[in-house]
Amino acid sequence: MADARQLEILKSGVQAWNEWREENPRVKIDLYGADLSRAHLMGADFRRAILWGAHLRGADLKGADFREANLNEAYLGEADLTGANLSYAALSLTNFDVAHLEEANLEGANLWGSYLDRARLVGTKFAKAILVNTHMADLDLSQAEGLEEVVHQAPSAISTNTLQFSKGKIPEKFLRGCGLSDWEVESAKLYRDGLSAKEVDDILYRVRNLRVGQAVQINPLFISYSHADGAFVDAMEEKLNEKGIRFWRDIHDASAGRLEKVIDRAMRQNPTVLLVLSxxxxxxxxxxxxxxxxRELEKELKRDVLCFAKLVEGLDLFYKE
Structure with a gap:
């Protein structure tokens, strides 16, 4: 539950709130589940604030500072976040339906399971943002920035309407990261304006060859490996790309343990997991x-899920049932 005193200060106005924050830089901001729908919070300082599950529908948040804030499961539908800074914010399962995100900064933000449907993304910065099962329907991504630098830790959902509205101007690397096959990436070019009959024929010819020449990938592939084995996975990537096989990396640090719970989050996506043993x-x-x-998922799905790549002959993995 939100801190009542902090909520009272915030509702007294942005100027009072920002001054209070400047005077109390060490105070933890707890606005958990706060109802701030339609609130006028332009330029508010929410750095590192906890806004988990907050209701911000239709709020005026232009130029607000959400750097490193926790907005997991918050509702920001129809909110105006023009020019807002959400860099490195936690945005898991956050709803941005029809939100204004023009010129907003989402660099490094964690968008796991977030809903960006119908959001406006002109000049929105996405470099190093993390996408995992992110929903992108009815969007124009053609003017978003940094899409080639997005970190795809699992497939995401991108609709045909988004391909249409973007008029074929989405980087191929981004589409592959979302999980589209090579023939689907190629076919997205058909939405480009001004294509000649020959250009359409050439695209369709390539689509046909890719569709016929590559196997259909039914399940997403996750490669789980130690950071020390990165060179091996890099070499494997080239071979997998040649075959049109999409995969996502689950990287671990041998000394610190797992860095991301990507596999745990992605298990419900019916995957195949390749575990690199070294x-x-x-x-x-x-x-x-x-x-x-x-192994537990194998029992549930009644099919093989786990396979191994051994980098040292005779190396085996033992685990308790």
Whole structure:
């Protein structure tokens, strides 16, 4: 529940709120679940604030500072976030339906499971933002910035309407990261304006060859590996790309344990998990954890989920049933 005193200060006006924050820089801001619908909060300082589950529908948040704030499961539908700074904010399951995000900064933000449907993204910055099962329907992505630098940790949902509205102006790397196959990436070019009959024919010819020449990938592939084995996975990437196979990386640090719970989050997406076994990885706790999780999913789905790539002959993984 939101801190009543902080909520009272905020509702007294942005100037009073920002002055109070400047005078109390060490105070933890707790606005958990606060109802700020239609509030006028232009330029408000919400840095590192907890706004988990907050209701901000239709709020005026132009130029607001949300750097490193926690907005998980917040509702920002129809909110005006023009020019707002949401860099490195936690935005898991956050709803931005029909929100104004023009010139907003989402660099490094975690958009796991977020809803960007119908949001306005002119000049919106996405470099290093994390996408996992992010929903992108009825969007124009053609003027968004930094899409080639987005970190795709799992597939995301991008609608055909978004391809249409974007008029084929979405980077191919971004579309592949969302999980589109090579023939789907190629076919997105058909939405470009001003194509000649020959250009259409050429695109359709390439689509046909890609569709016929590459196998259909039914399940997303996650490669789970130690940071020390990155060179091996980089080499594998080239071969997988040649075959049109989409995969997502789950990187771990051998000393610190798992850095991201990507596999745990993605298990419900019916995946195949490739576990890279090396001298570095088998000494880490996360290996047994992921093997156990995958085996449990195998029993549930009644199909194979886990497979191994051994970098050292004779290296085996032992885990308890």
């Amino acid at each position: 001298k570095d990885s088998v000494q880490s706790d996360w290996v047994e954890h992921e093997a156990r999780s995958a």
